[in-house]
Amino acid sequence: MSTSARSYHHGDLRAALIAAAIEGLEAGEPFSLRAVARRAGVSPTAPYRHFADREALDSAVAVEGFKDLRSYLEAALAGSMRLAAPEDVIAALGVAYVAFALRRPAVFRLMFGNECDEKDSERVQASEQLHEMLSQSIERLFPGANNSDLSIALWSMAHGLAFLHLDGKLRPQTSEHVAARVKSAVGAIFALNTKNSANYPVPLRPRGEKA
Numbered sequence: 001m002s003t004s005a006r007s008y009h010h011g012d013l014r015a016a017l018i019a020a021a022i023e024g025l026e027a028g029e030p031f032s033l034r035a036v037a038r039r040a041g042v043s044p045t046a047p048y049r050h051f052a053d054r055e056a057l058d059s060a061v062a063v064e065g066f067k068d069l070r071s072y073l074e075a076a077l078a079g080s081m082r083l084a085a086p087e088d089v090i091a092a093l094g095v096a097y098v099a100f101a102l103r104r105p106a107v108f109r110l111m112f113g114n115e116c117d118e119k120d121s122e123r124v125q126a127s128e129q130l131h132e133m134l135s136q137s138i139e140r141l142f143p144g145a146n147n148s149d150l151s152i153a154l155w156s157m158a159h160g161l162a163f164l165h166l167d168g169k170l171r172p173q174t175s176e177h178v179a180a181r182v183k184s185a186v187g188a189i190f191a192l193n194t195k196n197s198a199n200y201p202v203p204l205r206p207r208g209e210k211a
Helices: 003-009 013-026 033-040 054-080 086-103 105-113 121-141 147-166 175-191
Strands: none
Touching: 013 033, 013 054, 013 105, 033 054, 054 086, 054 105, 054 121, 086 105, 086 121, 086 147, 086 175, 105 147, 121 147, 147 175
């Protein structure tokens, strides 16, 4: 008997089904209530005790994904906040974000592949808690900055790097190489914020216009 089935008999059917769904997704199996029930070792009708349809199970898996991703980022934050440079903390968060995506690619795609249903309060809340944690981190690192815009900019970079790796646009390499690439990308962005603004390029003028 599978671990999921034993969990069910101990009264934790919902958790067993979510775990089975995640395992099936990452194994490349079809995502359906029937397939999940089979992997969990329960009857085909058992999932309907907790999930009205596939979309409900989809959302439950996404919630677990957001919670797990938040744990990844919190661990990275705890280990890097002692570092003096904000750049190093942002790099650590970016590395953790991309690492999660590469270790849980199917769940990661599911989390961000479907728009959150505003009626699904649990999924919306899990997503908002993740963003709130990141926003608070940015605020501590860059007090007085436009935290909303900065959070979006840094999230976009990490999210883009994650999907560039997942979609094969960046060569698959070892986790160490991927981490180095993320750190280099973060370093390149911070390097643009030079104190010597006089070195910025002079704006281009229309042809024929004199300086």
